[in-house]
Amino acid sequence: MLDKINRQVHLLSRPQAMPALSNFEIRTTSVPSLKENEILVHSLYLSIDPYMRGRMAGRPFSHPPFELNACLIGKVIGTIVASNNIRFKKGELVRGRLDWADYSIVTDDQIEKITPYEDITLPTWLGVLGSPGMTAYFGILELGQPKAGETVVVTSAAGAVGSIVGQIAKIKGCKVIGITGSDTKVEYLTQQLHFDMALNYKKPNFAEDLKHCCDKGIDIYFDNVGGTITDLAMLHLNKFSRIVLCGQISTYNSEGPDVGLRHFRTLILKSATVKGLVVWDFKDRFEEAKIQLIQWMREGRLQSRENIIEGLDNAPKAFIDLFNGENIGKQLVKIS
Amino acid sequence: MLDKINRQVHLLSRPQAMPALSNFEIRTTSVPSLKENEILVHSLYLSIDPYMRGRMAGRPFSHPPFELNACLIGKVIGTIVASNNIRFKKGELVRGRLDWADYSIVTDDQIEKITPYEDITLPTWLGVLGSPGMTAYFGILELGQPKAGETVVVTSAAGAVGSIVGQIAKIKGCKVIGITGSDTKVEYLTQQLHFDMALNYKKPNFAEDLKHCCDKGIDIYFDNVGGTITDLAMLHLNKFSRIVLCGQISTYNSEGPDVGLRHFRTLILKSATVKGLVVWDFKDRFEEAKIQLIQWMREGRLQSRENIIEGLDNAPKAFIDLFNGENIGKQLVKIS
Numbered sequence: 159m160l161d162k163i164n165r166q167v168h169l170l171s172r173p174q175a176m177p178a179l180s181n182f183e184i185r186t187t188s189v190p191s192l193k194e195n196e197i198l199v200h201s202l203y204l205s206i207d208p209y210m211r212g213r214m215a216g217r218p219f220s221h222p223p224f225e226l227n228a229c230l231i232g233k234v235i236g237t238i239v240a241s242n243n244i245r246f247k248k249g250e251l252v253r254g255r256l257d258w259a260d261y262s263i264v265t266d267d268q269i270e271k272i273t274p275y276e277d278i279t280l281p282t283w284l285g286v287l288g289s290p291g292m293t294a295y296f297g298i299l300e301l302g303q304p305k306a307g308e309t310v311v312v313t314s315a316a317g318a319v320g321s322i323v324g325q326i327a328k329i330k331g332c333k334v335i336g337i338t339g340s341d342t343k344v345e346y347l348t349q350q351l352h353f354d355m356a357l358n359y360k361k362p363n364f365a366e367d368l369k370h371c372c373d374k375g376i377d378i379y380f381d382n383v384g385g386t387i388t389d390l391a392m393l394h395l396n397k398f399s400r401i402v403l404c405g406q407i408s409t410y411n412s413e414g415p416d417v418g419l420r421h422f423r424t425l426i427l428k429s430a431t432v433k434g435l436v437v438w439d440f441k442d443r444f445e446e447a448k449i450q451l452i453q454w455m456r457e458g459r460l461q462s463r464e465n466i467i468e469g470l471d472n473a474p475k476a477f478i479d480l481f482n483g484e485n486i487g488k489q490l491v492k493i494s
Numbered sequence: 495m496l497d498k499i500n501r502q503v504h505l506l507s508r509p510q511a512m513p514a515l516s517n518f519e520i521r522t523t524s525v526p527s528l529k530e531n532e533i534l535v536h537s538l539y540l541s542i543d544p545y546m547r548g549r550m551a552g553r554p555f556s557h558p559p560f561e562l563n564a565c566l567i568g569k570v571i572g573t574i575v576a577s578n579n580i581r582f583k584k585g586e587l588v589r590g591r592l593d594w595a596d597y598s599i600v601t602d603d604q605i606e607k608i609t610p611y612e613d614i615t616l617p618t619w620l621g622v623l624g625s626p627g628m629t630a631y632f633g634i635l636e637l638g639q640p641k642a643g644e645t646v647v648v649t650s651a652a653g654a655v656g657s658i659v660g661q662i663a664k665i666k667g668c669k670v671i672g673i674t675g676s677d678t679k680v681e682y683l684t685q686q687l688h689f690d691m692a693l694n695y696k697k698p699n700f701a702e703d704l705k706h707c708c709d710k711g712i713d714i715y716f717d718n719v720g721g722t723i724t725d726l727a728m729l730h731l732n733k734f735s736r737i738v739l740c741g742q743i744s745t746y747n748s749e750g751p752d753v754g755l756r757h758f759r760t761l762i763l764k765s766a767t768v769k770g771l772v773v774w775d776f777k778d779r780f781e782e783a784k785i786q787l788i789q790w791m792r793e794g795r796l797q798s799r800e801n802i803i804e805g806l807d808n809a810p811k812a813f814i815d816l817f818n819g820e821n822i823g824k825q826l827v828k829i830s
Binding site: 381384385388403404405406409415416417418419420421422423425426427428429430431432433434435436439 | 717720721724739740741742745751752753754755756757758759761762763764765766767768769770771772775
């Protein structure tokens with residue numbers, strides 16, 4: 159029963175600066191027999207996440223480094239195809255930190271069951287109802303503490319987290335400005351997600367445009383990028399503003415430390431607060447967030463958007479594209 | 495009655511890098527007659543504060559820039575020698591933002607009365623019971639939120655604010671490590687103020703010493719200096735640590751922006767919080783702080799220390815010495 163062919167995405171070498179296809183290899187193995195308590199999961203969707211860049215580099219960043227010549231591990235949704243575990247049954251839908259592969263063998267502490275709803279698509283469980291949704295929810299609400307009428311600036315605004323952050327801030331009555339990397343995404347943010355404004359940071363007049371948009375200053379800066387965009391935003395902070403540090407994607411491909419403006423004098427002047435966001439700090443409240451996010455989706459106030467690429471073989475390319483700014487919404491790979 | 499000679503400290507030119515005596519001049523004027531509601535104050539002590547460097551440079555920093563060829567303004571304690579104001583009487587002790595001069599003419603919104611206590615010296619009203627004390631009190635207690643057993647690192651630890659911060663953290667049961675710039679001050683901190691440890695950042699093995707002292711990591715980093723010392727401290731932050739940004743004296747004499755390590759990735763990794771401290775945000779609670787600080791002084795748990803230089807003529811030198819790390823405790827000038 160278990161003589162299935164299993165394709166796995168292995169890390170061959172640690173990326174130098176931008177990751178390249180040559181850092182990865184698809185290797186084919188067979189699936190071994192299940193031992194006591196083990197469960198065999200067939201992958202349906204892989205979540206492609208920027209934080210994995212740190213693990214590939216060998217830098218410790220929330221998680222330990224990936225091993226070379228071993229299968230990569232990420233968030234995956236799949237179905238159970240065989241189980242020696244009393245708690246999990248064949249056919250059940252699960253989510254967990256699994257292999258980037260057709261099949262993963264896991265124990266019951268690595269997965270959680272998902273109870274599907276008719277009106278919620280499967281990819282949503284890796285997007286609005288997955289880590290990006292939890293990150294956005296607790297980041298903007300708990301760390302950001304938005305008040306109606308305040309100005310919220312969010313970077314990587316068309317990305318998995320940013321697009322949800324902006325929509326929640328709109329629900330809370332804020333003026334929302336999205337910063338993104340293409341005119342297509344600017345249009346998506348303003349036309350589809352109803353952000354008040356959106357700016358393409360690649361435009362030569364971006365600094366001026368940002369100043370113009372933030373004529374009342376910035377109350378919450380939700381930072382997914384770091385670097386020079388963040389330096390510019392710091393110029394417009396209001397008194398008692400909050401900076402939510404979620405990601406620093408502009409620096410993930412740097413080999414050295416991030417050198418640039420230290421913003422500390424500005425932070426003092428503005429009585430500002432900077433808060434580092436680790437979504438797992440809120441894991442006891444994920445269920446509460448899920449219920450609220452589903453309600454907002456059902457009310458039509460929160461849109462889920464995934465960018466789905468077909469085929470496990472394309473997982474390395476999908477990962478590299480994260481850093482090219484190619485994706486709108488959550489980047490996923492659908493396993494054929 | 496008002497034909498007194500009044501020496502004033504004027505700003506002649508904006509300092510380039512380190513301030514120099516040539517930036518200042520003592521000018522002598524006469525005291526004009528008091529108009530309606532005006533009050534004449536004779537200065538007793540001037541408070542010499544690092545933040546004034548920003549105002550001299552013409553940089554906006556909490557307060558507008560000082561004008562050239564005009565008298566400098568700072569915190570002063572004095573006695574009223576004449577008054578056309580019904581609320582203030584000759585002989586009363588007052589504190590306010592007054593001229594660096596023998597005499598200031600003020601209105602009643604510029605000064606507050608001080609009710610002296612027998613066991614509290616006058617200089618204490620510009621130290622533990624003045625802005626440094628308020629800054630230390632709200633900075634460590636409200637922004638730092640210290641818990642017993644936590645490790646607190648404070649910079650400029652022998653300075654006006656740092657020495658009070660460390661003593662309050664000790665009262666709250668923390669392990670306190672002071673960073674300072676001379677072996678004399680290291681001894682002062684450990685022997686006189688009973689800090690657990692103190693380090694001289696000018697020693698070649700400072701980075702190693704800091705690592706050794708912070709073997710359990712840093713829970714609160716109280717930052718008066720910024721720059722490379724802060725960069726080093728960031729390496730030792732604990733999960734959920736708090737960085738209180740009070741001053742950045744290492745950068746006040748820089749003409750350009752502060753360039754160096756951006757610490758944002760570390761802050762995310764550690765779910766850390768950085769909070770900019772403006773003491774005036776807490777002005778409604780100054781009375782509460784005063785009562786507590788007096789109680790701690792009377793219990794012998796909090797020492798007040800001022801470095802007093804005699805003579806208005808020496809005010810420019812006293813200011814320059816702030817950046818040479820010459821002072822222990824609050825730097826004051828006593829008017830002869």
